[in-house]
Amino acid sequence: MVLYCLRLCTGAGISALRQSAGGISWRLHPLAQDYDELEAILSNPQKGIVSGQRGLFGTKSDFVYYDRLVVKRYNVRKPSDALLDLIRPSKATFAFRKARLMEQAGLPVALALAAANAPRRGLVQHCYLIMQRVPGAKTYREFFAAGGDLDRARQLGNMIGRLHASGLRHRDLRCENLLEDDQGRLWFIDMEGVRVQLLPLPGRALRDLRALKRNFSRFKATPAPGVLAAFWRAYLRAQPQANRRAFMEGRRRLFAVGR
16 A cells, blocks of 8 residues: 555656657556547647636636547646645646556556646646546446446446455545446546555445445435345455455444444
């Protein structure tokens, strides 16, 4: 876990190519060369972005979508963020590193293909992250609204269980950040909030699941019979054998299971 933290803070051990385009210095995923359309985007990442931001501060981020790629521009929300950005890596840099860590851990995550900081305007500096677009993606909104189904519950339990077994927390698990592609494969997106657990306490990891529980409440849906049990079995099987009892106890405390 300490190694993960060092990689996030320094970028050491996370392979990246370097390329300058349009006056911007980019970090590129080794597979970026597989996307021919990326070259034009690197030269002008701002193209096609329609922002609702007024003035220098305001909205969190803006997007533009291409056939196989998504460009995300992180905006500076408030003056304090502008000051912190002078001394810390940018949000795009952190998101790029976190996505690469998840990829290296074998987790299903949309590839972070490029990241860069825009030219600075005084204290204000936007940054860009270019991601793989999940083919035929749809969110898990329908899954939660319908009360779930056994097959997807197992897939979801395994996916999140592997994330936690890797010593990572997503911290923003909700239906919009869980995608299913046109082949039925599941993906994580929105990696900015991912954190490394220096002390992988089950209770802390299981906080990720509160948001999923709130999804059922939000849609006023009752989980279909067997869905929660299928999810938990898949989730626990993804944990190291030695940790399963602690995770079961953490589940009982957090969700009042069995009380």
